[in-house]
Amino acid sequence: MERRATFRSPLLPWLLVLPQLLIIFVFFYWPTGEAFHWAFTLEQPWGGGRQWVGWQNFQEIFGSAAYWSSVRTSLTYAFGTSALAILIALLLALFIDREVRASRGWRVALIWPYAIAAPAIGMIFRFVFDPRAGVFSTLNALWPGAWDPALNGTHAMLMLILAGAWQLVAYNFVFFLAGLQSIPRPLIEAAAMDGAGPLRRMRDIQVPLLAPTFFFLVVINLTDSFTNSFGLVDIMTAGGPARATEIMVYKIYADGFKGLDYSGAAAQSIVLMGLVILLTVIQFRFVERKMHYR
Amino acid sequence: MKFRLTALAAGLALTLGAPAAQAQQRQGFTFWYGLTGQLSDVVQEVCKRFNDSQQQYQITCTSQGDYAKALQNTIAAFRAGEQPTIVQVYDIGTADLMLSGQYVPARALMSEQGYDVDWSNYIAPIAAYYANSKGEMLSFPFNSSTAVMYWNRAEGRKVGFENPPATWEDLHKALVAMKQAGSACPMSMDFDSWALFEQFTAAHNIPVASKDNGYGGLDAEYVFDNQPLVKQHFNNLLNWYKDGLIKVRTPESGQNVIASFASGDCNVTFGSIASHQTVRLTAKEGLDWTPALLPVYAGHERYNTRVGGASLWALKGRPQTEYKGAAAFFAFLATPESEEFWSTRTGYVPVTRTGYERMKDEGFFERPENVGREVAMKSLLLREPTPLTKGLRLGNLTQFRAAYANEMQAAFAGQKSMDQALASLQEQGNQLLRRFQQTYRGKTLP
Structure with missing residues (x-):
């Protein structure tokens, strides 16, 4: 029994979606088109003219050690943040789902961090990780020089991952909790009657049934870490030390807006866009299709 | 329907017409700047003083964030045809x-609007930075500074240095003595290239790049890595860091060098004279300090340092009448009264000789709150600027500075030797210069 709304005039549906199409055109296709154009030219910042240079911008970025370092940094950050955020969120959701004491309150508290803007988080964590005054300064009090994000690239990256994961945990938590609550109770009750303890039920029933949520979150977290990490990096490390935290989006900003190399930055944005599209395609083609349990 | 349209048009005309009518009495124009916080407040005061000083023009001043953001916003506005006048x-x-050629040169602007300006009144090393190859100023110096060493006098006396050391060798001795006396941070530094690299080369008359640091053409190349003194200097800094004489203080690690000095944590640091105000206002109670000339290495003659800060440009493409206002504003800024007002409320130096003379005559530099600020003037006016000390006219300098920071961090973190870092920096710098040259192919510096 299929119900379908039909329009008498073929024009009306187009008119109805027109505002949406316009918005997408103005804020996505147009800038993307411009970026493509710039990526193949050398653009003078003050608009004095541009010249066609073919693939030169791409050759230069692929031939630059700094660019590949930013790709590595982005991957480290994206996978580190996603793994940590998913793991912690899953644990928290499992606990809340078991109705530990005051879980209603915890639930609200755990959703809040997602509403905080990245630069604000950056400021807060800058204090937390401050080598002389922050929480981590106790490390330095015990072993001088043990914690030095200003010069040690690993420390700086760790600091970013912790801050990034802290924010994503909240987002992931919401999805995991919803996923857990949609698992049919009879399954869990049956397992309990068969003598499975809480840990066993988590391992054999709840976590496997969460697989679709899990894969959805992996893709979302990775994409988010690639594109939304800018605020944290800008406030906490500015890409340093020695490019150790210069992720791809930050390099685009630094080269394009600070350095006024619009063409090089446009070429980098195109590569990044390709990467994010690839991730999304993987999600739609493989993950979504194979992960149907019910 | 027709009536409604007319009513709408009438309403629009009324709302749009009201401010237009006011503007007819006073010619409005806009000024965008890249200062924030207390400095932005002072700029607003300057604008108000200008508006109150005459009846013909009305300036609207808007802070656009820091220098880099102000430039980004202006370029974006320019490309959309919405640029400010100044x-x-x-x-x-x-x-x-x-x-880009998208500006009205200072001389042309002033002569077109009928102002007779004595251009030699602008202090030579300041004017040279903003001048074309013929020595004609293209923009107006506004907030001008130079690099100085900040010296904790009390801590210096404790280790037998009555005055700030004039050479790097003596500074080293002082730092060693301070460390032995128990100081946890004899000197602080960051990875900003301005004071410890760019101004260092000026004070020693060493080239950063060929063709007179780029003044001679876009095909200049970086040559600092071939200078033994540059290598020696940076290896010294690294060794002193390893010896615990220098501590790294960056904003990202929670404390910048100026704050580290003002709080009394570190005894010596390097920075802009513009920070004089910040140090004075935030200094720990009883901190006995002074700015001093940058040290030079023993056996080297001392040269003038370069001007830093920013200048004001009149952009092309605005209605002719607005340039009348712009010229009036520039003339207003060059009066000794305006200069004194600006220097009193900020840490910047006067940019004209008459302004400087007047401030000297009035005992400006003897006032307790300004003591030591004459050091910046001394540093700038030490001698006639040479082709190497008048400035850097190099493209993609922002990216070069970022590369400098990254290479220094790599060397200080022990990932590579200082010599490798400098060589790599020179190579990256030259790539940036070639890219800049290609972007502006067929164009020459004015």
Whole structure:
């Protein structure tokens, strides 16, 4: 029994979606088109003219050690943040789902961090990780020089991952909790009657049934870490030390807006866009299709 | 329907017409600048003083964030045809704007509007930075500074240094003595290239790049890595860091060098004279300190340092009447009264000789709150600027500075030797210069 709304005039549906199409055109296709154009030219910042240079911008970025370092940094950050955020969120959701004491309150508290803007988080964590005054300064009090994000690239990256994961945990938590609550109770009750303890039920029933949520979150977290990490990096490390935290989006900003190399930055944005599209395609083609349990 | 349209048009005309009518009495124009916080407040005071000083023009001043953001916003506005009449551009954005040709040169602007300006009144090393190859100023210096050493006098006396050391060798001795006396941070530094690299080369008359640091053409190349003194200097800094004489203080690690000095944590640091105000206002109670000339290595003659800060440009493409206002504003800024007002409320130096003389005559530099600020003037006016000390006219300097920070961090973190870092920096710098040259192919510096 299929119900379908039909329009008498073929024009009306187009008119109805027109505002949406316009918005997408103005804020996505147009800038993307411009970026493509710039990526193949050398653009003078003050608009004095541009010249066609073919693939030169791409050759230069692929031939630059700094660019590949930013790709590595982005991957480290994206996978580190996603793994940590998913793991912690899953644990928290499992606990809340078991109705530990005051879980209603915890639930609200755990959703809040997602509403905080990245630069604000950056400021807060800058204090937390401050080598002389922050929480981590106790490390330095015990072993001088043990914690030095200003010069040690690993420390700086760790600091970013912790801050990034802290924010994503909240987002992931919401999805995991919803996923857990949609698992049919009879399954869990049956397992309990068969003598499975809480840990066993988590391992054999709840976590496997969460697989679709899990894969959805992996893709979302990775994409988010690639594109939304800018605020944290800008406030906490500015890409340093020695490019150790210069992720791809930050390099685009630094080269394009600070350095006024619009063409090089446009070429980098195109590569990044390709990467994010690839991730999304993987999600739609493989993950979504194979992960149907019910 | 027709009535409604007319009513709408009438309403629009009324709302739009009201401010237009006011503007008819006073010619409005806009000024965008890249200063924030207390400095932005002072700029607003300057604008108000200008508006109150005459009846013909009305300036509207808007802070656009820091220097880099102000430049970004101006370029975006320019490309959309919405640029301000006057914009403040920092020293290293000068080359881009000069090559773009999208400005009204200072001389042309003033003569067209009927102002007779004595250009030799502008202090030579300041004027040279913003001048074309013929020595004619293209923009107006506004907030000008130079690099100095900040010296904790009390801590210096404790280890037998009555005065700030004049040579790096003596500074080293002082730092060692301070450490032995128990100081946890004899000197602080960050990875900003301005004071410890760019101004260092000026004070020693060492070239950063060929063709007179780029003044001679876009095909200049970086040559600092071939200078033994540059290598020696940076290896010294690294060794002193390893010896615990220097501590790294960056904003990202929670404390910048100026704060580390003002709080009394570190005894010596390097920075802009503009920070004099910050140190004075935030200094720990009883901190006995002074700015001093940058040290030079023993056996080297001392040269003048370069001007830093930013200048004001009149952009092309505005209605002719607005340039009348712009010229009036520039003339207003060059009066000794305006200069004194600006220097009193900020840490910047006067930019004209008459302004400087007047401030000297009035005992400005003897006032307790300004003691030590004459050091910056001394540093700038030490001698006639040479082709190497008048400035850097190099493209993509912002990216070069970022590369400098990254290479220094790599060397200080022990990932590579200082010599490798400098060689790599020179190579990256040359790539940036070639890219800049290609972007502006067929154009020459004015």
